[in-house]
Amino acid sequence: MYYELATMTLPFGSAGTAAANVQAFATAPEARGELLACWFTDIGVLNQMIVLRGFADEQDLLAERARTQHSASPFGCGEIFQSLEQHSYQGFPWMKPVRPSAESGISGPVYEIRTYGIKPGGVQPTIDLWQQYVPPREVLSPCVVAMVALDGPLRFTNIWAYPSLDARSKARADAVAQGIWPPKGGPAHLTTAMVSTIALPTAVSPLK
Template identity: 30%
Template structure:
């Protein structure tokens, strides 16, 4: 049976992220299924990414008055044996989300699953997943101690041929990339 997770990406007005992160602490900490909360440091700024292993039924999210412009909810199916869990993994997570071209989902999944063992030998993935609803997407997150480690590991993965998965690029559309930094109360940091 596939393992599913859910992300909520809060896009916030400039200057509002610290207050919104603070407002989220009480409703998130101790909640069943809460896996992590990160803010964007590079890439699309002023975003907060929240990850759950089970859908929160009664959470009240900060609203427009608090500075939230939009909340994008996405259900995902984990692939490649990745299983995000609380723990200390690093201070910088590389977060990438790709659109998958129509009808190419099975190929993308197979290529990712085939490449993950070699890539994970260089640095393990925190999660790799495909969208379960809405637009067909592939997402993955890789934790690193810092950006210098990220650069060194990515260089090693590319130079050894472990990454990117061979043949995957023509199957993908637009890509969004960000460096995520865990907030102080995130179970995954």
């Protein structure tokens, strides 16, 4: 599966309108792909809306990127957002495609979006280690997706769902205590370019 993470920086008080416009844009008859999530940041860089869309193949991703870039109002928010970034990803090949909460049973409402830089030669070892270590880690909390960036610096983004911030803290502490996370040897393939964001679903988000 291919994915796009789009991040819009919004002015105060515009999140509700922006979310409705995102939904309309992403579900228009001419749109490619599928709206999977529409979050608003709660911890990290604030006043940002993060939109996750999924695509069956790279051609659909590129076609939708072109539609967005040529639109007079990308995501229906061209006159609202202060900035827009779009980044393309390919999911780790062994992971199931991201599905809405109604189909997958995965829900937050607390989502952690983590991005790690990868050292040269570290992509395949990271994919392999995560394939080994994610199943026991998911006993504590579900991994929504792990995906490698197709543009920009070499990096991958992983998204986790938690029922609360307290549950996040407990799951992470338990994973370390049990020795099941982080993957043994995994940090050796990563750079120190790491960022984490906590975001909550908007009313239109299929991932709740």
